[in-house]
Structures are given as C-alpha cells and as structure tokens.
Amino acid sequence: RELKETSGPHLQARHLKLALEETSKMALTHWKSVIAESKKELADTLKRFHDQDRHYAYWLLCGINRQFFELLDGRIPVPNPEVSFDRNYCLSYERPLSLKTLRCIAGIVRRTVNRVRRNSVCYPRTKTFHNRIDFDSSCYTVRSAEDAQLLELMSLQPGKRISLRLKGKSKIRGTLQLLRDTAGTYSLRVYVPQQCEERRKTGKVVGIDLGYTEMMATSEQELLGTDLGKYFSAIADKRGKNSEGRNRMHALFRSLLKKSGKNNLAKAERIRKHNLGRKKQRARYIQNIGIIKTLVNRELNLLFTRKINPIRAIVVEDLSARMKAHFGKKWNRRLSGWMRGYLQERIRYKAKKHGIEVNEVNPAHSSRECPRCHCTDKKNRRGDVFKCSSCGYHEHADLVAALNILGRLGDKEIRKGMSPSRVKAVLDGRHVGWKLLNETVTDRTSDEARVVSESPRSASSKSERRSDVQVCTAS
Structure with a gap:
C-alpha cells in the first residue's frame, strides 16, 4: 500500500x-x-x-x-x-x-x-461462495431516520462512506460482519452479549446420545428430533442427484470447448450460463440448512427449559475424533452432511446459557454394550433395534446408548481418551464377571430347591396329609 x-x-x-x-x-x-x-x-x-x-x-x-x-x-x-x-x-x-x-x-x-x-488438519482456505468484511466501531456510523435505521460504512476511498438501509431497528455495537453470498443477499452480523444463568444445583443428570435418524436420545427413554434424519437424507440425495447432472454438463462443456466452430462455442457458453451456475444452488442449500438449524434449536430449547423434571447436568459423547468408518457411496454422502459439529456447538451453547453442566465421556461401543450384562457382540444391534445375544435384553438402540453414556459418568476404568480396543477389553471383563455371578446365583438357587424337595420332613408331612385324607374318606 x-x-x-x-x-x-x-x-x-x-x-x-x-x-x-x-x-x-x-x-x-x-x-x-x-x-x-x-x-x-x-x-x-x-x-x-x-x-x-x-x-x-x-x-x-x-x-x-x-x-x-x-x-x-x-x-x-x-x-x-x-x-x-x-x-x-x-x-x-x-x-x-x-x-x-x-x-x-x-x-x-x-x-x-x-x-x-x-x-487430518488441512490449512483453512477462503470459501468462494461468499465474501465477508469486518467493521469495528471506528469504521461505521449508525443514524436513525424517520422510518428506518441507516448504517454508514467505511469504503475504499478515504472520506467517503457507503450508506445502507437496514430492515428493522436494533442496537448495533462492537465489530460488525458484512456478508454477501452468491445469491446477492447482504446480511449483517452484530455481536450481542448473552446473559448466562447461574449453575443449577438441583435437578436430574441426563445422558444424551446424538444420532443420525433421530437428533438425540436421552436416558429418560425419550427420542427428540425424530424427523431430522429424513431431512438429512433428502438434502443429501437431492444434492447427489443434482451433482450427477452437473457433472454431465461439465463434461459436455469441456468437450465443446475443444471443438472448433461458433455454434459449439455458443452452446458451451449457454451451458455455462444456464446449467453451471451456483447462485440458485447455494440459495437452495442455505434454505435447507436453515430448516435443520431451526429444528435443532427448537428441540434443545424444549429440553433445557422444561419445568417438570428440570435438568441439572447432561452427559454427552465425545465426538471430537474423525469418523474412520466407511460405508457405501450413498451413506458416505449422507453422513458427510450430518451436522455433527453444529449439534455439539448448540448443545454447549444452550447448556451454558441455561446454567447446565456438560460432561463428556468415551463413546466407544456405547451402542453395542448391553446395559445389563455388558456384552458387546456385533450382533446385538441391527439398525435401530437392540437385542442382546447373551441375556436377551431388547430396546431401541439409541436409548440403550444413552443409558450406557450416563453410566460412564465417573467410571474410572473407561476414561475419555482410551482407544476402542481397550474399552472393549474392559467391557469383556465385566461381561465375564456378570456371567460367573449369574451362574453362581443360578446354581445356588437350584441347590436350595433340590434340598427342600428331598428333605425327610417334607416327605413325612406329605404322607401324614395323605393318611388324613384316607381316614376322612373312610369315616
């Protein structure tokens, strides 16, 4: 400069x-x-x-x-x-x-x-679908008109400012962020301090399991946001179908550019203008994501602000690790659109705002572990159905995971940073201990029943009762 x-x-x-x-x-x-x-x-x-x-x-x-x-x-x-x-x-x-x-x-x-x-951690790059510029308190001036609020922003020319007419009136303070997306819409982000409630001292401790088909399941046997998976799948499938059509248009566009002739170049220009734009695609995506965010915030507000059985603390799974499991092409596309980071951020934000303590635990094998016998067999879960192959316990898989997450709060053997293999070793040891204890109790009960049935006192009493009945019949 x-x-x-x-x-x-x-x-x-x-x-x-x-x-x-x-x-x-x-x-x-x-x-x-x-x-x-x-x-x-x-x-x-x-x-x-x-x-x-x-x-x-x-x-x-x-x-x-x-x-x-x-x-x-x-x-x-x-x-x-x-x-x-x-x-x-x-x-x-x-x-x-x-x-x-x-x-x-x-x-x-x-x-x-x-x-x-x-x-894993790539250097962040500037996104091409929007521009953003920051304005601190010395870069803008707020003026009030009769029917609107005017915002004058610093421009590239010294001494000259750009006047914007805002929709509605609000208190503007601190550093502002002016955004422009590909749809040509301008939005202004204003920092507003939030007042957090004091830490709650009374209430229940609830375990929460985040899912794809349902937004979350609680240890109180509740499923919240049951329609969230449908929205995720519909958006991912629609984007996949549109991407296939755009890829065909891209291939045709590149092939036409390699050919000579005015007609081919004119057709390529029409394809670029009408079929390869991102304005409508970005606007549609913003609209779909807005529906999902509204659903998430509504369910969290209903959970954290309820009057009956208020919540003092929540236990959530630590989902900071990257997803290393690979599924089919269709489900990989769907899971890539799962807003896992947004769910975690909203849970922390809402919990802090309402004075609720957040605890994170190790989520390894939480959806396979049986809460009764600690069996972690892969056959325990089939979709959303959980049925233990050892003791026969059955319930919704997400509800079982929420119970296991709540049970791991304060567990000294299963720590937050442990690998899944070590967690499975601990659970297998608990399952063996449960089987030994169950077999011991069963054997003791059967032995007591056998002793009672074979005791001479019980045999004599039976014969006495039989003789009494015969005497009464004869008389």
Missing part, C-alpha cells in the same frame, strides 16, 4: 489491520489443532519409549515455539539440560540424549506432524 506497487484501490489502514489480526488468529488456531492431533496420533507410540525420550517428544510439541518450527524445517532441536526443556516440562536427566536418539525421535514426530497436516 505504501510503496504503491499495485494499481487500483487498496484497503484502508484500519481494514488492513483487522484482516491481518484475523489471519494471524486463524494461523495460530491451525497450528494448535495440528499439535493437538499429533499428540493423539503419537499417544500409543510413545508408550513404548523411555521416560526421557517421551519427554523430548512432548517437548517438541509443547506449543508453537522455536523448536516446533525447527522440527518442521528438517532440523533437530537440541535441548539444554541446564535450563530444562521448558518451564512446564521439568525432568531429572538420568542419561544424556545422544544425537542418534534425538534424530530418531525427531523423525518420528516430524513424520506424524506431516501426516496430520496432509490428512
């Missing part, structure tokens, strides 16, 4: 500062996510390491520091034992770390970080 190396209008200084602040926050959040995901990937590998070697690996990932970016550049960060690795990572050194050991550990960590950056 100051060197004037490019022609045309430039951002004003205040807009440039806001853009740089947002960019730096976005980059900081990205690297924090990379480090957190890398620690999860290395958790099982580092268990086989020596304490000091494990400490060096965690030192490389202790934050966005100098050693982390030296590691990404291909260098081997060398710690200084005299000043410790880091103030938060103090450890007594039993042996010096050799250069070969440092190179080996640094290579493992570097490959893990690069794999996470390539597959």
Whole structure:
C-alpha cells in the first residue's frame, strides 16, 4: 500500500489491520489443532519409549515455539539440560540424549506432524461462495431516520462512506460482519452479549446420545428430533442427484470447448450460463440448512427449559475424533452432511446459557454394550433395534446408548481418551464377571430347591396329609 506497487484501490489502514489480526488468529488456531492431533496420533507410540525420550517428544510439541518450527524445517532441536526443556516440562536427566536418539525421535514426530497436516488438519482456505468484511466501531456510523435505521460504512476511498438501509431497528455495537453470498443477499452480523444463568444445583443428570435418524436420545427413554434424519437424507440425495447432472454438463462443456466452430462455442457458453451456475444452488442449500438449524434449536430449547423434571447436568459423547468408518457411496454422502459439529456447538451453547453442566465421556461401543450384562457382540444391534445375544435384553438402540453414556459418568476404568480396543477389553471383563455371578446365583438357587424337595420332613408331612385324607374318606 505504501510503496504503491499495485494499481487500483487498496484497503484502508484500519481494514488492513483487522484482516491481518484475523489471519494471524486463524494461523495460530491451525497450528494448535495440528499439535493437538499429533499428540493423539503419537499417544500409543510413545508408550513404548523411555521416560526421557517421551519427554523430548512432548517437548517438541509443547506449543508453537522455536523448536516446533525447527522440527518442521528438517532440523533437530537440541535441548539444554541446564535450563530444562521448558518451564512446564521439568525432568531429572538420568542419561544424556545422544544425537542418534534425538534424530530418531525427531523423525518420528516430524513424520506424524506431516501426516496430520496432509490428512487430518488441512490449512483453512477462503470459501468462494461468499465474501465477508469486518467493521469495528471506528469504521461505521449508525443514524436513525424517520422510518428506518441507516448504517454508514467505511469504503475504499478515504472520506467517503457507503450508506445502507437496514430492515428493522436494533442496537448495533462492537465489530460488525458484512456478508454477501452468491445469491446477492447482504446480511449483517452484530455481536450481542448473552446473559448466562447461574449453575443449577438441583435437578436430574441426563445422558444424551446424538444420532443420525433421530437428533438425540436421552436416558429418560425419550427420542427428540425424530424427523431430522429424513431431512438429512433428502438434502443429501437431492444434492447427489443434482451433482450427477452437473457433472454431465461439465463434461459436455469441456468437450465443446475443444471443438472448433461458433455454434459449439455458443452452446458451451449457454451451458455455462444456464446449467453451471451456483447462485440458485447455494440459495437452495442455505434454505435447507436453515430448516435443520431451526429444528435443532427448537428441540434443545424444549429440553433445557422444561419445568417438570428440570435438568441439572447432561452427559454427552465425545465426538471430537474423525469418523474412520466407511460405508457405501450413498451413506458416505449422507453422513458427510450430518451436522455433527453444529449439534455439539448448540448443545454447549444452550447448556451454558441455561446454567447446565456438560460432561463428556468415551463413546466407544456405547451402542453395542448391553446395559445389563455388558456384552458387546456385533450382533446385538441391527439398525435401530437392540437385542442382546447373551441375556436377551431388547430396546431401541439409541436409548440403550444413552443409558450406557450416563453410566460412564465417573467410571474410572473407561476414561475419555482410551482407544476402542481397550474399552472393549474392559467391557469383556465385566461381561465375564456378570456371567460367573449369574451362574453362581443360578446354581445356588437350584441347590436350595433340590434340598427342600428331598428333605425327610417334607416327605413325612406329605404322607401324614395323605393318611388324613384316607381316614376322612373312610369315616
């Protein structure tokens, strides 16, 4: 801007500062996510390491520091034992770390970080379907007219502002966000502080299982948002059908461009203009997503604000891990449109607003575990029907999962970060214990019944009663 190396209008200084602040926050959040995901990937590998070697690996990932970016550049960060690795990572050194050991550990960590950056946590990119610009309190002025409210925004030309006529009147404060989507609609986002209620001290603790066909199931044997799965499937199937038609149009468009002749070029231009646009497609998608968001917020408001049996705390499943299961093409498309992140965000937001405590537990095998005998056989669940193959317990699968999630609150054996295989090992041990206890109780009951039936006292009493009956008949 100051060197004037490019022609045309430039951002004003205040807009440039806001853009740089947002960019730096976005980059900081990205690297924090990379480090957190890398620690999860290395958790099982580092268990086989020596304490000091494990400490060096965690030192490389202790934050966005100098050693982390030296590691990404291909260098081997060398710690200084005299000043410790880091103030938060103090450890007594039993042996010096050799250069070969440092190179080996640094290579493992570097490959893990690069794999996470390539597959799991990609750098965010600007979305093409909308534009957004921020305005802080020094970049706009609010004026009131007789029948409307006017908002004057800073433009690219100094001293000249753009006047917008708002629909309705409201209190505007803080930093504003002006958005324009592909449908040509402008929307203004205003920050409004929310007043949160005090933490509830009385009420029930409810387990919640998030699902696809139903929005959620509670441990109180309630299914909420039963129509949500229909909306998800209808939207995904409609978009898939439209995408197939657009792909055919794209192929025809590319083939016409390769051919010569005015007619082919004119036909390609018509296809691009009338069949490959995104304006109507984006508007339709925004409308469908708005219906789903309305349904989600309505069900959560009814759950958290009920007067009968109020809720003090909720127990939800930790769904931060990525979905690694792969199904068919149709169901992969449907599950990709499942707004799992939005559901979690709304639950946390609504719960904090109404003073409800949120607890997260490990969800591994929660929909397969029998709440009675802890059997985790794959045959237990068939769709939405749960029937235990061991004890015969049957119920709706989502309701069973909600009961198991509630039962894992405070469970010291099943922790939040445990792998599904370790969780299954714990549940299998509980199932074996239940079977042994059940067999012992059954044998004891059968033995007592056998002793009573074979006792001489019972036999003599039977003979006495029989003789009494004979005497009465004779007389």
